[in-house]
Amino acid sequence: MGCFCSYVPEEILVAGNILPVRVLGSHEPQNVTEPYLFGMYCPFCRDVLAQGLKGRYDYLDGITLSQSCLHIRQSFIAWREHVEVPFNYYIYMPNKVQTKAATPYLKTEFEKYKAHVEEVVGKELTDDDLDRGIAALNRNRELMHKVYEYRKGDTPMLTGLEAMYMTVSGMWVDKDEHSAEMEKVLEQLPDRQMIRDTGTRLLVVGSENDDTAFIDMVESVGATVVVDDHCTGTRWFWNSVETGDDRINSIADRYIKRPPCPTKDWEERWRFPHILQLCKDFNVEGAIVIQQKFCDPHECDIMPLRKTFDEANIPSLFLEFDVTVPIGQFKVRVEAFLEMFGVDDLF
Amino acid sequence: MQYKSEALKCWDKAKELRDKYYSDYATAHERGGIRWTGGAWSFDAIPYGLGDDVYPLTGEPYAASIAFMKDFSIECLEATEAKGWARDLCSYMRNYWGSMYLNKWAFGGPFPKADFAWQDHICCTHGKWDQHVAEYEKIPYFCIDVSVGPYQDIDEPKLKYVVDQMHEGIEFLEKATGREYDDEKLIQAVNNECRLTSTWAEICLLNKHKPAPLDEKSMYSLYVFGTLSKAKKEFADFYEEIRDEMKDRIERGIAALPEERCRLISDTQPPWAFLKVFRYLEKFGAVSVGSLYTFALVGIWEDKPDGTWGPRTTPAQAGIKIETRDQALRILADWNLSKPEWQHFYDPTIKTRMMKRIYDEWDLDGVMLHLNRGCEGLSCGIMENHYGLTQDDVPVMSFEGNMGDSREFDEARTMDRIDSFMERLDLKKIS
Ligand code: SF4
Ligand code: SF4
Numbered sequence: 001m002g003c004f005c006s007y008v009p010e011e012i013l014v015a016g017n018i019l020p021v022r023v024l025g026s027h028e029p030q031n032v033t034e035p036y037l038f039g040m041y042c043p044f045c046r047d048v049l050a051q052g053l054k055g056r057y058d059y060l061d062g063i064t065l066s067q068s069c070l071h072i073r074q075s076f077i078a079w080r081e082h083v084e085v086p087f088n089y090y091i092y093m094p095n096k097v098q099t100k101a102a103t104p105y106l107k108t109e110f111e112k113y114k115a116h117v118e119e120v121v122g123k124e125l126t127d128d129d130l131d132r133g134i135a136a137l138n139r140n141r142e143l144m145h146k147v148y149e150y151r152k153g154d155t156p157m158l159t160g161l162e163a164m165y166m167t168v169s170g171m172w173v174d175k176d177e178h179s180a181e182m183e184k185v186l187e188q189l190p191d192r193q194m195i196r197d198t199g200t201r202l203l204v205v206g207s208e209n210d211d212t213a214f215i216d217m218v219e220s221v222g223a224t225v226v227v228d229d230h231c232t233g234t235r236w237f238w239n240s241v242e243t244g245d246d247r248i249n250s251i252a253d254r255y256i257k258r259p260p261c262p263t264k265d266w267e268e269r270w271r272f273p274h275i276l277q278l279c280k281d282f283n284v285e286g287a288i289v290i291q292q293k294f295c296d297p298h299e300c301d302i303m304p305l306r307k308t309f310d311e312a313n314i315p316s317l318f319l320e321f322d323v324t325v326p327i328g329q330f331k332v333r334v335e336a337f338l339e340m341f342g343v344d345d346l347f
Numbered sequence: 348m349q350y351k352s353e354a355l356k357c358w359d360k361a362k363e364l365r366d367k368y369y370s371d372y373a374t375a376h377e378r379g380g381i382r383w384t385g386g387a388w389s390f391d392a393i394p395y396g397l398g399d400d401v402y403p404l405t406g407e408p409y410a411a412s413i414a415f416m417k418d419f420s421i422e423c424l425e426a427t428e429a430k431g432w433a434r435d436l437c438s439y440m441r442n443y444w445g446s447m448y449l450n451k452w453a454f455g456g457p458f459p460k461a462d463f464a465w466q467d468h469i470c471c472t473h474g475k476w477d478q479h480v481a482e483y484e485k486i487p488y489f490c491i492d493v494s495v496g497p498y499q500d501i502d503e504p505k506l507k508y509v510v511d512q513m514h515e516g517i518e519f520l521e522k523a524t525g526r527e528y529d530d531e532k533l534i535q536a537v538n539n540e541c542r543l544t545s546t547w548a549e550i551c552l553l554n555k556h557k558p559a560p561l562d563e564k565s566m567y568s569l570y571v572f573g574t575l576s577k578a579k580k581e582f583a584d585f586y587e588e589i590r591d592e593m594k595d596r597i598e599r600g601i602a603a604l605p606e607e608r609c610r611l612i613s614d615t616q617p618p619w620a621f622l623k624v625f626r627y628l629e630k631f632g633a634v635s636v637g638s639l640y641t642f643a644l645v646g647i648w649e650d651k652p653d654g655t656w657g658p659r660t661t662p663a664q665a666g667i668k669i670e671t672r673d674q675a676l677r678i679l680a681d682w683n684l685s686k687p688e689w690q691h692f693y694d695p696t697i698k699t700r701m702m703k704r705i706y707d708e709w710d711l712d713g714v715m716l717h718l719n720r721g722c723e724g725l726s727c728g729i730m731e732n733h734y735g736l737t738q739d740d741v742p743v744m745s746f747e748g749n750m751g752d753s754r755e756f757d758e759a760r761t762m763d764r765i766d767s768f769m770e771r772l773d774l775k776k777i778s
Contacts, residue, residue, distance in 0.1 A: 036730050040435065040720045067494060069471050070692070070727045077695060077728060090693070094508065095468050096492035099515060105495075105508035266474035267481070267488045291433075296723050299433040300475035304482070306431075 001120075002057055002085075003171075004048070004076045006231040007066035007093050007261075011241060011251050012114050014175055015133030016121040022171035023048050023057060023075075024210050024232070027324055030054075036078040041071045042292040043323040044208045049075040052083040062087030062120060064113070066255075067095070069263045069297050089116045097256045097264045106252035114248060130247040136175040141237040143182040144170065148234075150189045151226045152282050155198055157189045160225020161215045167233050168210050198224045200341045201283055203314075205229040205275060205305070206290035207298045207321065217327050218288065221335050227282040229275050230290075235259045263297035271301065272308045279314055285341055287316040288334070315340060350558045350602035357589050361568055364585060366454075368575050369409075372402040373452060373459045381524055384461035384480060386473055387644070388686075390491060392536035392578035392679055393513060394465055396528045397520055404461060406476060408574045410439035413446055413453050414619035414751040423449065424752055437472040438721030438751030447483065463523045465516075466490040469692050470724030487523040489516050497693050498685040509680040510673070517672070530672045536578040537675045541647070541661040541682055543583035546590055547573050548646035548658035553593040554636045555709050558602030560593045563613065563635035564625040565603060573645030606777055608632040609769075612705055613715040614639045614698070614732070615725035616750035621758055627765060631774040636709055639702055640725070643687035655708055659685065688725075695728025699735030706741050712772055713742035721749035744768035 001013050002023045010020040025047025032053045033046045051057055052075075063085055065076035080088045091109050094102045118124055147166060150157035158166075166185075170178045199222035204215070210232045215225055228234055241254040265271045278284070287309055291298045302318065309316045317337040319330055355361075375382045380400035385391075387407040394401050414420045423445025428434060430448060432441065450458045463486050464477040474490050481488035491512045495505035521528050547570065554561050561569075569589055572582040595601075611633055617624070625635055642648075649659040662669060662678055669675045683689075691698030702714055716733055719726045729745075736743050746764050749755035769775075 034730075035734060038718055038726055038730050040718075040723065040726060070723055071471075073693075074695075074728055074731075078731065081696070081731065090496075092494065092496040092505070092693075094492055095474065095494050096490065096512065099492070099512050101508050101511035101515070105504055108504035262475070263471045264474075266468075266478045267490055269478075294435050296436060296471050297475070299436055300472070300479070302433075303431050304479070 002060040002063040004063065004065040004072050005068045006236040007068055007255055008064050008091070009066070009110055009113065009251050009255060011130065011133035011137050012110065012117055012125070013133070014136045015125045015129040016117040018117065018121065019174060020171070021057070021060065022232075023051065023063070024168070024171075025323065026051060026056070027211060027213075029324060033078075036082060037074055040294055041074060042207070042295045043321070044292045044295070045071040045075040047323050048072065049078050052079040060085055062089065064089045064091065066091040067093040068261050069295075071295065087116075087120050089113060093255070095264050096266075097260055098266070098268060098270070102256045103249065103253045106256060107246075107249045110248050110252050127247060131243070134241045134243055134247065134251065136179070138240040140170060140175045140179045140182075141240050143179050143186065144237045146186055147182060147189070148227065155194050156201075156224050156226050157192050157194065159196075159219050160202070160204070160228070161212055161219055163225070163228075164210065164212055164215055164233065167236065171232070171236070197222070200224070200338050201226045201285045203227050203229070203275070203279055203282070203284040203287045204290060205287055206302070207292035207295040208232060209290050209321070211321065211325060213327060214325050214330065217331055218334050221331060222338050223334070226284060227278050229259065229271070229278060231261060234278070235261065261297060262301040265301070269304070272305060275305070276308065276312055279312065284314060286337065287314055288337075289316050289318045290321055291318070292321050348608075350605045350607060351600055352602050352605045355565060355592065357569070357585070357592055360585065360588070364581065365571065365575070369454050372404050373454070373456065375400065375402040381462050381526075382459065383463050383465045385465040385477060386467060387574035388469070388683075389465050389467050390513065390516075390679060390683065391576050392533060392540045393516055394520060395536035395578055396517065396530065396533035397524055397526045398529070398532070403465075403576050404459075405575055406443045407439045408571050409446075409453065410442040410751055411616070411619050413442040414438070414753070416453060417620045417753050419451075419453060420620065420751065420753060424754075435720065437476070437723065438749050440472055440476045442751050443476070444479065447480065460484050461486055463520075464488040468492045469494050469689055472723065487519070489519040489523075491516060493684065493689070494692065495684070497690045497697060501681070501684050506677065506680055506684070509684065510676045513676040513680065514673075530675070533672060534669045534675045535580070537669060537679045538661070538663055539580045539583045540578040540679065542663065543573060543577050543579075543586050544645060544647040544682070545658040545661050546583065546586040548642070548648050550586065550590050550593055551637055551642045551646055552657060553590070553597060556597045557610070557710070558600075558604065558607040559610065559634055559636040560596035560601060560603060561636070562603035562625065563637050563641065564622055566637055566641045567617070567622070570641040570645050577645065604629055604632070604634040606632040607634050609634070609713075609772060609774055610709065610711045611635045611713050611715060612637055612639070612702070612709065612711055613717060614702065614729070615717050615719050616640055616722060617717065618748040618753070618756045619750055620753035621748070621756055621761070624761060624765070627762060630776045631769045632777050633769065633772075633774060635715070636711070639698065639705065640688070642705065643701065646687070647682060647685060648687055649685070656704060691728060692724065695731035696735060698728065699732050699739070702732065702736060703739050703741060713744065713768065715768075716743060716745040717750075718745055718747045719750050720747065720755050721751045742768075742772060
């Protein structure tokens with residue numbers, strides 16, 4: 001099942017023995033989306049649609065959107081309209097996660113989604129099935145947390161690039177297989193010898209980001225990405241389902257309480273204290289703030305977020321991403337940014 | 348054929364009411380009143396339960412007024428950019444924020460600070476717009492999420508989600524203002540809103556007549572009351588006057604454009620600094636009889652028994668007496684969730700169907716689509732609309748622009764596109 005956005009309740013899919021697949025882009029220039037998506041929307045959502053139009057996800061049996069921003073919604077609709085796929089489903093995920101009405105409402109939306117999944121697989125999902133789905137996701141999340149723990153020390157035991165491969169592959173691979181691999185990794189991590197300098201410890205934060213070439217470049221010029229706040233990283237796996245008798249309610253509550261996408265982060269700001277806590281826990285020295293061009297949700301947060309970083313004495317660098325990123329130019333900017341960490345104050 | 352034409356009689360009153368709205372807001376505190384800021388789609392009926400001296404400032408029409416004042420608008424946009432905000436954000440929001448940062452009220456004097464912010468959320472920008480206003484002005488903020496899906500799918504849990512937030516909102520209002528809430532005033536406001544928005548649909552319906560009594564450019568000056576405060580009695584009464592004047596114009600054969608020979612419609616907000624586009628169309632005898640935006644942002648509609656689109660029957664017309672707070676809120680939520688302009692946030696094919704319907708029922712010759720870089724909300728799915736309408740054999744002209752940032756509008760290019768569209772429709776300049 002192709003998942004548009006990280007708010008799709010994968011627990012329900014796994015309960016139905018369906019493989020959730022996060023639909024991501026390919027970072028290649030393309031010219032197929034113009035008739036369906038106006039150029040003022042983010043490059044990520046256009047890249048995603050391009051994959052559908054080019055038939056690169058032709059193995060999907062269905063697609064699901066869990067409502068978040070307007071941009072990715074259009075990729076879903078255009079996919080539904082112009083790419084042949086047997087099933088499609090739109091979950092009206094609430095945007096106000098801060099109201100007490102949100103979980104009860106989302107519970108009803110997830111119940112409808114469960115009925116849809118039952119139709120897709122042709123059988124009823126029992127509590128045992130749901131428990132299995134919840135357990136698979138929770139185990140996977142817990143293991144990712146354990147791996148992230150190894151990034152907290154003076155010498156992070158894995159790079160930001162490796163962490164990105166880990167989280168993004170978790171969005172595609174069967175959860176149990178992925179968890180089994182992570183268990184093996186966890187056995188090896190304590191004895192791992194890192195043959196690289198850690199350099200400056202960075203947080204990456206912002207719009208959707210699965211740009212491995214970019215992270216690789218950053219880590220090649222004297223830095224290590226020790227933690228992130230991305231929907232392809234911590235925002236996706238950070239919290240677990242707290243199981244109660246009403247499984248669907250518990251799942252709904254998990255998605256309401258997870259670290260929010262900025263489009264759902266109002267009236268209060270829940271994101272920023274969480275991000276500052278990540279900085280503290282992972283001993284972050286600087287932040288790279290990434291924004292996909294035209295990404296309104298993040299554009300609305302970047303100014304106040306950078307102010308928050310300033311107030312916490314965390315220097316930040318802002319970079320705007322397109323489908324392909326100008327690695328050479330960004331390298332110069334990242335190097336200049338990193339230079340400030342090596343210089344002691346004269347006064 | 349040349350029709351008779353004459354100026355609108357309601358014009359002066361429209362101007363007077365609009366000026367009064369803004370001056371009432373600016374001077375509210377002098378009279379001990381309350382002012383709030385928010386959006387054109389905020390549930391403005393609810394704060395009216397705080398008293399008769401509650402004055403709203405809705406961000407979009409205020410920003411549209413700024414956009415119309417080209418030089419001041421550039422000043423505001425630059426002030427927002429100077430703070431570091433991206434240039435591609437909603438241009439209404441950028442105009443509004445700029446006016447706030449500069450502490451300059453578009454109508455003279457300092458920018459009047461609100462007592463609280465009261466928003467609703469369907470577009471990604473809404474919740475964030477007033478989050479920033481509230482932080483900047485240090486005022487309390489409440490926002491109601493209405494993004495529960497198209498009206499055809501509304502069921503009890505969806506309605507309840509919205510209504511529950513409204514109840515929370517009333518608690519917020521009492522806390523933010525220290526006033527006791529009056530349900531009777533809420534009930535009156537809900538009835539006013541239903542009356543105003545249904546009457547506006549009636550006015551739009553009258554534009555089916557050939558020649559059209561109203562053109563789109565004039566409509567902008569009238570529809571605005573439904574965006575300033577749709578629950579205000581004075582405005583609901585005024586819409587009934589406008590409707591009567593339209594009927595009278597039709598009876599007397601008065602046209603908005605004496606040379607009407609081609610009827611068009613547009614979709615979203617116009618480029619406010621370049622309303623002359625509509626005057627240019629007139630040179631070809633083409634009149635824009637409205638837009639999905641003016642019809643559907645303020646008007647509330649329903650399917651009539653004969654299958655046509657018409658004004659939604661109000662609770663009062665249906666003999667429903669609203670008696671409790673909860674009933675009022677449920678009616679208000681249900682009424683707004685049927686707002687046509689909200690439907691296509693979820694699915695552009697709904698907008699395509701609505702535009703095709705207007706094209707057929709208003710007997711039009713073509714459709715103009717504004718690829719509006721200033722509004723991520725209403726441009727959402729616009730390429731699908733282009734595709735869908737073209738598939739349905741509707742002549743479509745698209746033009747790129749920005750409702751609130753005149754720097755992003757290429758006037759000469761748009762006029763060229765109009766020329767070729769007119770040529771496609773076999774129309775030549777009259778003079
Ligand atoms: S949140 Fe931003 S990056 Fe993600 S799909 Fe929406 S606009 Fe694009
Ligand atoms: S719908 Fe358009 S005008 Fe309204 S807040 Fe969203 S972007 Fe701005």
